[in-house]
Amino acid sequence: METKLIKVNPEKPDLGSIRIAAGVIRAGGLVAFPTETVYGLGANALDEDAARKIYNAKNRPQDNPLIVHISSHKEVEGLVRNMPPEARILMERFWPGPLTLVLEKSNKVPYSTTGGLDTVAVRMPRHPVALALIKESGVPIAAPSANISGRPSPTTAEDVYEDMAGKVDVILDGGPCEVGVESTVLDLTGDVPVILRPGGVTREELEEAVGRVELDAGLLPGQKPKSPGQKYRHYSPKAPMLVVEGPVEAQIKKISEVAERLSVEGKKVGIMATAQTRMYYKTGYVISVGDRNAPLTISANLFSVLRKFDRMGVDQILAEGIPETGLGLAVMNRLRKAAGYNIIKLE
Structure with missing residues (x-):
């Protein structure tokens, strides 16, 4: 596969470039794109075959769920079965932004996107390029970090190219990412919100918005993880x-x-x-x-x-x-x- 690298203005991406990438998404291909956290490796979240391409390109374990990216609050409705009050509060407070909410999935979302789970992880990124791509594609975009699994996450298009050249159709180069670590993943399916992965929205900010928030025990070494992704090697450089x-x-x-x-x-x-x-x-x-x-x-x-x-x-x-x-x-x-x-x- 030949990978096309397209430079875009991170603040005002030109529609022509976005339409090229959106056409790839609609056709079931892979597009790497910038978000405020890290670069994502995107495909149509509602297309089982497209989602599988993400796992293959990254060499990612099949039970490690993908985060579904949307461009507006209303898009959540079709992806989940119910919306707890905390979800709406957090969406209003932190979206667009580096917060992923884990909710019960609807039948619309394939299990290849959720890693076989009955929950779906959803977020609305705070980056003009990401939002323009999702909107123009007309579908939610599943997008983990655009790197080989286990490697440090990519925060520039050069990082993406290093890992993904020949494995993705298009890389949208929108410059370096602002936050540099992935989104906070917050599970809202239980009685108390639980942080499965700390990230760009802090625990303190979440508790200010919705009260008590717990840390998943799997964040501690030696404890059993609740989130499948926690049990795999992450972010590792080549040297010890x-x-x-x-x-x-x-x-x-x-x-x-x-x-x-x-x-x-x-x-x-x-x-x-x-x-x-x-x-x-x-x-x-x-x-x-x-x-x-x-x-x-x-x-x-x-x-x-x-x-x-x-x-x-x-x-x-x-x-x-x-x-x-x-x-x-x-x-x-x-x-x-x-x-x-x-x-x-x-x-």
């Missing part, structure tokens, strides 16, 4: 990765010690530091992922830094932890998964 958590000064000391030892062994070490700490490391290839006091700068750069270390060919990645408040919860979730829960916790 170690996350060091604890007081900042202790993190710097431990990472410096490990980097020095590995360098003496002849290893090429990459250090994921922050704006406040990068100057303290004297060994290894040091990249600042962002500002500790502005977690959005870290989430926006997280996956691109992991891919940068891949391209540099490092033998080991050492990463600092950050506090798990606000967007920090999503950042630490991704870092720990990328490291395969290879973590040092310091007091």
Whole structure:
């Protein structure tokens, strides 16, 4: 398959380019497109064969559900069987935006899209290109991240091309993504809303809107996941990765010690530091992922830094932890998964 790369204005995408991509969606093909979180790999969510193409292109496990993207609130009605009051509150508050709601699916949504589940995950993205594509296609678009399963998620069209060239029909290049980590996935099928995946909307923001919100036990290492996607390898760079958590000064000391030892062994070490700490490391290839006091700068750069270390060919990645408040919860979730829960916790 020849992959067509089309540059589009991220704020005002031209209709001609959008129509080319929408024609591919309607014909059962695959289109990678930008959202505010990461790039998505899209196909017609109501077409069983098209949905299967997503799994094949990504080498994605068949029981890992796809998120269905819509362009207006009213499109939810045909996709779900009932709408709890919390869903309407959250839609009004956070859509368009990085929040995915898990609801009971209607018969209209095929099981190939939901990973065999009786629930469907739905969101309305906050990106002009994504919204224009969904609207012009005339169908909801199923779209997980546009990467090979297990790899760091793509936040630029170049990342997508690296993983998906020859596997998708069109890549819409709308520049870098704003949030940089995937949407928050919130299950509304039980008595209390449960976060299955932390993301661009924080737990604090959700609780302010609807009251108590729980974290799924599967977010913790060693616990049984409720969401099928939680049990699979995610976000992993090519080199092994170690996350060091604890007081900042202790993190710097431990990472410096490990980097020095590995360098003496002849290893090429990459250090994921922050704006406040990068100057303290004297060994290894040091990249600042962002500002500790502005977690959005870290989430926006997280996956691109992991891919940068891949391209540099490092033998080991050492990463600092950050506090798990606000967007920090999503950042630490991704870092720990990328490291395969290879973590040092310091007091």
